[in-house]
Amino acid sequence: xxxxxxxxxxxxxxxxxxxxxxxxxxxxxxxxxxxxxxxxxxxxxxxxxxxxxxxxxxxxxxxxxxxxxxxxxxxxxxxxxxxxxxxxxxxxxxxxxxxxxxxxxxxxxxxxxxxxxxxxxxxxxxxxxxxxxxxxxxxxxxxxxxxxxxxxxxxxxxxxxxxxxxxxxxxxxxxxxxxxxxxxxxxxxxxxxxxxxxxxxxxxxxxxxxxxxxxxxxxxxxxxxxxxxxxxxxxxxxxxxxxxxxxxxxxxxxxxxxxxxxxxxx
Numbered sequence: 132x133x134x135x136x137x138x139x140x141x142x143x144x145x146x147x148x149x150x151x152x153x154x155x156x157x158x159x160x161x162x163x164x165x166x167x168x169x170x171x172x173x174x175x176x177x178x179x180x181x182x183x184x185x186x187x188x189x190x191x192x193x194x195x196x197x198x199x200x201x202x203x204x205x206x207x208x209x210x211x212x213x214x215x216x217x218x219x220x221x222x223x224x225x226x227x228x229x230x231x232x233x234x235x236x237x238x239x240x241x242x243x244x245x246x247x248x249x250x251x252x253x254x255x256x257x258x259x260x261x262x263x264x265x266x267x268x269x270x271x272x273x274x275x276x277x278x279x280x281x282x283x284x285x286x287x288x289x290x291x292x293x294x295x296x297x298x299x300x301x302x303x304x305x306x307x308x309x310x311x312x313x314x315x316x317x318x319x320x321x322x323x324x325x326x327x328x329x330x331x332x333x334x335x336x337x338x339x340x341x342x343x344x345x346x347x348x349x350x351x352x353x354x355x356x357x358x359x360x361x362x363x364x365x366x367x368x369x370x371x372x373x374x375x376x377x378x379x380x381x382x383x384x385x386x387x388x389x390x391x392x393x394x395x396x397x
Contacts, residue, residue: 302320
């Protein structure tokens, strides 16, 4: 089974499993699904799908049957990820492979299924990779601004930054271990925490990631009531740190309280 990261984008998760599948195929002399799709795009066909279907009529399998169990296991992991993730509710996937007594035919079915899955998720993969690269570019710009000491930034104290990282780790543990959350909700929260932690620096152009968690806290309270307290308390403390950092940057009094968040004494 592949060692995918729980908080990774679902399309990238499946794509990484398909990469393992393709690596096995390539090692047996068969053509990987990525190459089949590339060949379909390069051919003179009405569409990539029709070209792919034509190539899959008799795909060269080489010695792929020797890796049948591993190919089957990876395909099963792909199916499980698809069926358990609402992220793909709008994607049209192929029917499950028809597995029978003949392993050669079974491998053909597996290759056909995985190739169609890869073609279906490729736009999602491209969008996610493109988004990541854009974020990387914007982050590089921010870093250059910091070096040049230009632009407006919020600056965390070392103690506040350490506490933010600690609270994020505690939230991740609580959410991962709690049985309150549905898998889809848990995955979304963990991805949000992962993104926030990766972007936390001593100096930042905004603290929007932290404020975004306040909305999540409201949803959690609405769904779970008092059971949500361990999560809400940590999110509240994060919002207080964000407020204090912003207030300091805007030269407000050090005793200023966020008027939108009730104090414990209210």
